[in-house]
Amino acid sequence: MNWQFWIVQTLNSVAYGGMLFLLSSGFSLIFGLMRIPNLAHGAFFMLGAYFGFSALQLGFHFWLAAILGGLGVGLLGIVVERVILRHLAGNEQGQVLVTLGISFIIADVCLLVWTGDPMPLPAPESLRPPLRFAGFAFPTYRLVVLAIALVAAVALYLLMERTRLGAMIRAGVDDMEMARGVGIPVSRLFTTVFLLGATLAGIGGVLGGPMLNAYPGLDADMLPLALIVVILGGAGSLMGAFVGSFIVGFLYNFGIALAPDLAYFVLFLPMVLVLVFLPQGLFGRAQI
Amino acid sequence: MTRRSLIALIVCAAVLAAVPAIIRHEFYINLASQILIYALLALSVNMMLGYGGMVSLGHAAYLGVAGYACILLTVAGYGQLTAALAAVALSTAAAALFGVLSLRAPGLGFIMITLALGQIVWGIAYRANDLTGGDNGLTHPARPMPFGIDIRDASSFYYFTLIVFAVALFFMWRFARSPFGASLMGARDQPRRMRMLGHNVWLIRWITFVIAGFWGSVASILYVYYNVFLSPHALSLQQSAEILLMAILGGASTLTGPIVGAVIITLVKNVVSTYVERWNILLGAIFVVVIMFMPYGLVPGCRQLWQRLHSRRRHKAVATASEPAQ
Numbered sequence: 312m313n314w315q316f317w318i319v320q321t322l323n324s325v326a327y328g329g330m331l332f333l334l335s336s337g338f339s340l341i342f343g344l345m346r347i348p349n350l351a352h353g354a355f356f357m358l359g360a361y362f363g364f365s366a367l368q369l370g371f372h373f374w375l376a377a378i379l380g381g382l383g384v385g386l387l388g389i390v391v392e393r394v395i396l397r398h399l400a401g402n403e404q405g406q407v408l409v410t411l412g413i414s415f416i417i418a419d420v421c422l423l424v425w426t427g428d429p430m431p432l433p434a435p436e437s438l439r440p441p442l443r444f445a446g447f448a449f450p451t452y453r454l455v456v457l458a459i460a461l462v463a464a465v466a467l468y469l470l471m472e473r474t475r476l477g478a479m480i481r482a483g484v485d486d487m488e489m490a491r492g493v494g495i496p497v498s499r500l501f502t503t504v505f506l507l508g509a510t511l512a513g514i515g516g517v518l519g520g521p522m523l524n525a526y527p528g529l530d531a532d533m534l535p536l537a538l539i540v541v542i543l544g545g546a547g548s549l550m551g552a553f554v555g556s557f558i559v560g561f562l563y564n565f566g567i568a569l570a571p572d573l574a575y576f577v578l579f580l581p582m583v584l585v586l587v588f589l590p591q592g593l594f595g596r597a598q599i
Numbered sequence: 600m601t602r603r604s605l606i607a608l609i610v611c612a613a614v615l616a617a618v619p620a621i622i623r624h625e626f627y628i629n630l631a632s633q634i635l636i637y638a639l640l641a642l643s644v645n646m647m648l649g650y651g652g653m654v655s656l657g658h659a660a661y662l663g664v665a666g667y668a669c670i671l672l673t674v675a676g677y678g679q680l681t682a683a684l685a686a687v688a689l690s691t692a693a694a695a696l697f698g699v700l701s702l703r704a705p706g707l708g709f710i711m712i713t714l715a716l717g718q719i720v721w722g723i724a725y726r727a728n729d730l731t732g733g734d735n736g737l738t739h740p741a742r743p744m745p746f747g748i749d750i751r752d753a754s755s756f757y758y759f760t761l762i763v764f765a766v767a768l769f770f771m772w773r774f775a776r777s778p779f780g781a782s783l784m785g786a787r788d789q790p791r792r793m794r795m796l797g798h799n800v801w802l803i804r805w806i807t808f809v810i811a812g813f814w815g816s817v818a819s820i821l822y823v824y825y826n827v828f829l830s831p832h833a834l835s836l837q838q839s840a841e842i843l844l845m846a847i848l849g850g851a852s853t854l855t856g857p858i859v860g861a862v863i864i865t866l867v868k869n870v871v872s873t874y875v876e877r878w879n880i881l882l883g884a885i886f887v888v889v890i891m892f893m894p895y896g897l898v899p900g901c902r903q904l905w906q907r908l909h910s911r912r913r914h915k916a917v918a919t920a921s922e923p924a925q
Contacts, residue, residue, distance in 0.1 A: 531835070582700075
């Protein structure tokens with residue numbers, strides 16, 4: 312285990328964290344505004360990966376496939392929000408359980424359509440050769456994923472802090488009743504945020520594809536990671552999702568590399584520490 | 600307990616005791632044992648859900664902790680009774696820890712944390728090949744012989760399960776009607792008032808969590824004895840969700856609800872799995888339909904319907920009787 316191992320693993324961790332951010336920022340936004348942990352988020356991620364796979368099969372370019380995957384999942388998100396969650400307005404517990412039921416349906420449909428074999432999503436050809444710098448070979452694709460995640464983080468930050476829509480979402484997160492009272496269309500905001508969150512998860516799924524492949528069970532692998540990110544970072548906070556994603560990315564990646572048997576246990580420890588000492592998470596505005 | 604429900608209870612007990620004599624077919628007797636084990640799991644999750652308003656999505660974790668501990672200890676050469684007791688003790692201790700963590704965040708945070716904890720236990724079971732055999736699972740050496748009685752065949756194992764189930768059911772019935780049960784329901788409905796009255800709401804919830812974990816662990820031991828095998832599949836999120844769905848479908852906050860739910864879900868699962876390989880679409884669909892259209896579950900729903908019909912008939916009778924007087 313030389314120092315090259317550490318550098319490459321660090322880079323992998325950071326790229327993994329970037330992908331996790333795409334997954335968990337949407338989860339955190341939905342949780343912050345609608346007050347429900349969307350348990351179908353892992354399934355959205357997996358569905359995005361499968362959509363991306365099919366789009367690649369049809370001959371679309373990788374980046375177009377990523378956008379198509381994101382939009383497909385986003386549309387499904389709108390349907391879920393409008394048709395199902397809307398009917399359970401006010402019953403948050405019911406909404407959470409319904410999202411779990413939806414995730415089972417999505418997972419099984421994926422298994423029917425794309426069978427049980429892992430489906431590879433090849434990275435775009437131009438990014439496949441490793442980047443050589445000072446005698447090192449860096450996996451180019453992972454660097455690009457990291458860059459995309461950083462751009463997404465900045466864009467989301469600007470959206471939340473600098474635009475009218477962001478101001479409305481923040482108002483809704485802080486005080487839903489008041490926001491309604493001053494005429495913010497909170498109901499439309501719900502759909503928007505759900506669309507945004509689902510799209511991010513879908514894009515994350517496609518971008519994660521070359522690292523993880525699309526396989527049945529991907530949803531169950533990713534959902535706990537998103538939950539732990541949000542528990543660590545704090546619900547409803549973009550900064551929390553950002554920092555939490557990289558923490559989990561590092562722990563999980565190094566856990567798998569150094570002690571594959573205990574990779575999950577490594578995640579358990581920081582979660583325990585945060586819950587015991589900082590129940591609202593590192594950056595949470597309120598208790599989850 | 601009214602006389603009518605006492606009679607109903609005696610009839611139910613008689614039917615349950617006569618099941619092996621009535622159905623006779625080994626497959627169906629095993630199915631009945633399976634239903635009892637799931638009913639016990641659903642009842643234990645319902646202690647939190649129905650009386651405490653806490654939705655746990657990590658209940659299958661006890662199947663993991665208690666199940667693997669029981670198998671590993673038996674394999675290591677400890678006696679069956681020692682292994683079972685130690686496994687339940689360990690798993691209940693795990694419940695005590697999980698309770699401390701989960702109850703840091705009330706409400707929806709609780710769901711997330713229990714889910715994450717359950718998935719972590721699943722992940723450890725799945726990845727820790729040396730200990731748990733990974734995906735291949737572990738085989739339990741043999742069913743025990745309590746008091747020298749052989750419970751290897753279907754009907755004697757059914758009676759063994761039935762006895763444990765009856766003890767658990769009696770305990771839960773007493774639990775729901777005890778002052779502690781009342782304070783738990785108070786903590787569910789009016790936590791602030793309960794706090795003002797001097798109750799330690801956190802402690803009430805935590806004790807319930809641990810008791811539910813204890814009965815979940817007992818059911819897990821039965822599960823291991825029934826299958827004589829355990830693999831990470833038994834610890835999955837699906838398993839936790841199925842158990843929770845049983846309680847919700849039948850009707851949380853009733854004692855009969857989770858049992859009815861366990862009967863329905865286990866039967867549907869077995870019937871469907873003879874035709875198709877997987878039944879997740881159906882599981883998901885039942886989930887969505889039940890929560891959207893029957894949020895209170897079958898038992899309270901039917902009871903309400905029955906009462907409405909009953910009172911309408913009585914109204915009619917009263918109306919016809921009083922007409923001449925007008």
